[in-house]
Every structure is written in structure tokens, then in C-alpha cells.
Amino acid sequence: MNNFTLAYTDLYQLSMAQVYFLKGKTQETAVFDYYFRRIPFKGGYAIFAGLNEFLELLENLSFSKEDIDYLKTQNFDDSFLDYLQNFKFKGSIRACREGEVIFSTAPILQVEANIIEAQLIETILLNTLNFQTLIATKASRIRLVAKEKTLLDFGLRRAQGPGGYYATKASVIGGFNGTSNVVAGKDFNISISGTMAHSYIQSYDSELEAFRDFATHRPTNCVLLVDTYDTLKSGIPNAITVAKEMEQKGQCLLAIRLDSGDLAYFAKESRKLLDDAGLDYVKIAASNQLDEYVIRSLQEQDAPIDIYGVGTNLVIGKPDGALDGVYKLAFSSGKPRIKISESLTKTTIPHRKQVYRNYDKNGFFAGSDVIAMIEEKEIEMMNHPYEPYKTLNIEKFKKEALLQVVMQNGEKLNDSPSLEQIASFSKERLLLLPFEYKRFDNPHIYKIGISDALKKERDLLIDSHKN
């Protein structure tokens, strides 16, 4: 699916890059931070996703001859277009591991490159990381309430165009088990599964015949959709008949699927009918506008649902639809850089930085990360980034540096982890986050602070610009 070129960008990146180029800034180093300001879904954490695709894209990113021909029609300077023709990203990147549990304000990733390269990759970076992080976070919330139940992504048909491809991948990072999306299954080695549509049953004069043909010609992992006409009076009795016929052939019906009505009620009644027929191994799948709240409710109602198929609400990241991740200049030409805003929360944090996660004595996340200057070693205090008098003593906590070098001279330093490895890392990390931060309603606020040294630098820079 990755046939992007560097033209996958916003025009202003190219306009700025041309100015840098014509001003001879091809050797000028810049550092940019990637972070977001607000945790999506009013939640207490997010899950970082998309890093692997981003690094792979970046290694191969260039302008095609057709891109350059097109740019020739857009009033760019010929010498700049010659430079773009040979463009290759040669910078370095430090980042959290993909799957990491992340919070607002602290950099998740830092790019260091010549200013033209660093600027030109902004759009594709944000486009890749914001979306996958949003969807992995949504998936993680759904996993939290679904406990050990099987979660399948059914969203491709309602995704924002091709976004569905990466939504499927991100949903696995957040804890989904499989997908109906065939191409994502193939490319990312995700287990694919599926049932049948109402149209298939409607196309027959008899629901029973429809089930029977399906079971005969597609017996492996066969799931029968039982709600086309009357779930309890027709769908389930017909499914039982076909399950019994399958038994005669040494086959097993995997599941029935409910797709409308009161899913808890129908699941309970269906379970009874199946069990009474000696089909306790036949699972119950449910779908229909599910999200973390409906699934939480179904779980609380003890609905005997084994498999949840989740589509729209997952892949479009409803209700947020976007992560507000931003890419901000922190350092260039040997100087720290800042963007000042009326609102302190929009004032950027300058310098090359490291982010440390604090651990409590039991090895769980202690509820705070501190952003420090990259060269700082001992950090004893952290300051609220925007409220001057709020400080926290963090001396006693064990600390872990979250940003590690993942790309140098434009080359990835490590082999790409498999999706399974990323998902299992994410699961392990989420286990270290106390429940209060995972709560949907008014979750505990995870503290992000800045070190004394960084605060001093930032405030000096604000003062120097104000004067």
C-alpha cells in the first residue's frame, strides 16, 4: 500500500523549504517535537502507533519525476527542484517505542535533521502518527471493557477511504484479535475472519437453505447470521438444524451472529436454545454500532457474547475523529526556539529533550513523566508546565528514558518489530498503568512536568522575546 512520494505534503512545506534552500540553509540543523495537547475520548492515556510505517516510509521517501514535472508548473525555482530531485531524508529520530502508553504535552518523537528535510517530512509524519495513535487508543479502550472476549475489526466499509487499512493495523496494537479487512490481514499478518451479510440470506427463498449451502461450501469457521427474519423463532432454530447436520459430517459450527435488537437479551435467549440443543460449543458473535460504552454495558449485563465485531465507531475514532498531534520547532541554527502564545498551553517547549517516566516502588507507572533537557542527568523536581507554583518532588522515583534513537542518517537502526510484538509490548505497558488513569469517567490526570533547568530556559526565552 505504501506508494507515497514526498509530494504527499502541504504546499507550504515546499514554499518554506525553497526559501531555506535559496538562503543556503542546507546545512542548518533543526529539531522538531511531535506531541499532542489533548488526550482523545476524554480518556486518561493514549497508545502510540504508526512509528514503524513512518520510519519505513521515510527511508524510501523521494520525489518522482512526475512530481518534479508537476512542481515545475507551480513556480518553484529550478535549482530547488534539482535539489528535490535528489532528496533523501538523512536526519535522525528519537522516539518512544510503538505501542507505548503516552500522554499529552511530552514529546513522543523528536526529529533532528537539516531544516529543509525536517520541514518537508512534517505532513506525512503527522498524517501517519496522528491517525494510528487515535485508532490504537480507541481500540485499547474497547479492549479494556471487552476483557478476554474476541474483538474483530469490521470497519473497512465505513472508514475514511483508505484510512481503513491503517485503522485495522492500529486496532491490533490496541488489542483487537482480528479483522474482516483482507488486504490489511495479508500485509500485516493479522488473522482475518468473517461471517455473512443479510443480502446473502435475503437472496434465498429459505433461510435454512441459505445456512445449509454456506455450511456445505464454506464450513471452516462458519458463522451464521441469525437476525434477518426472526432471531429466536427462525434464525436460531435454523442454525441449530444446520449445526446438527454439520456434526453428522464431523464439522463444527463456529458461531451465530446477532446484528440487531437487544443484544444482551438475544444473546441470553440464543445461548439457552443452543445449549438445550447440545451446542454449547457454538459461540455467539454480536455487532451493530458497538463501541466501548455499549460493550461495557453488555458485559455488565452478563451477555453471553464471545465475539464482538466493531466497525464504524472504531475506525473513525468516534467521537473525536482526529488526534491533535502537532510538530513544533524546538531548536535551530544552534539556538533554542519557542512559539509564544496567549495561552501558555500553546507555548512550545524549546531545546533537545528527553522524557523520563517515573516508576513507583512496585514497578508501576507512578503517574508522572518529566520532560528534561537532553543532557540532564539527575532530575529531582518537576514543575507544572503551565502553572508556575505547582511542583512535584520526583527524587524517589526510578526513571526510564522514553525517547530512544530509532533512525540515524536516514536509516532505521533496528529491524521492524512485528505487529504482534508491538501489540504485546503495548499490553505489557498498559498493565503498568494504574486503573484510575484508565477509567472512562473523569480519569485521574497523569502529570507531565518540566525539569527546573528546562523551565528556566523556557522562561528566559519567553522573556527575551517579550523584551
Ligand SMILES: Nc1ncnc2c1ncn2[C@@H]1O[C@H](COP(=O)(O)OP(=O)(O)OP(=O)(O)O)[C@@H](O)[C@H]1O
Ligand atoms: N442490551 C443492550 N445494552 C446496551 N446497548 C445495546 C444493547 N443491545 C443493543 N445495544 C446497542 O444499542 C444500539 C441500538 O441501535 P438501533 O436502535 O439502531 O438498533 P436496532 O434497531 O436493533 O438495529 P437495526 O436498526 O440495525 O435493525 C446499538 O448501538 C446497539 O449496539
Ligand SMILES: O=P(O)(O)OC[C@H]1O[C@H](OP(=O)(O)OP(=O)(O)O)[C@H](O)[C@@H]1O
Ligand atoms: O455497526 P458497525 O460497528 O459499523 O459494524 C459493522 C456493521 O456492518 C455490517 O452492516 P451492513 O449493514 O453494512 O451490512 P450487512 O448487510 O452485512 O448487515 C454489519 O452487519 C455490522 O452491523
Ligand SMILES: O=C(O)c1cccnc1
Ligand atoms: O464478516 C462480517 O460479519 C462483517 C464484515 C464486515 C462488516 N460487517 C460484518
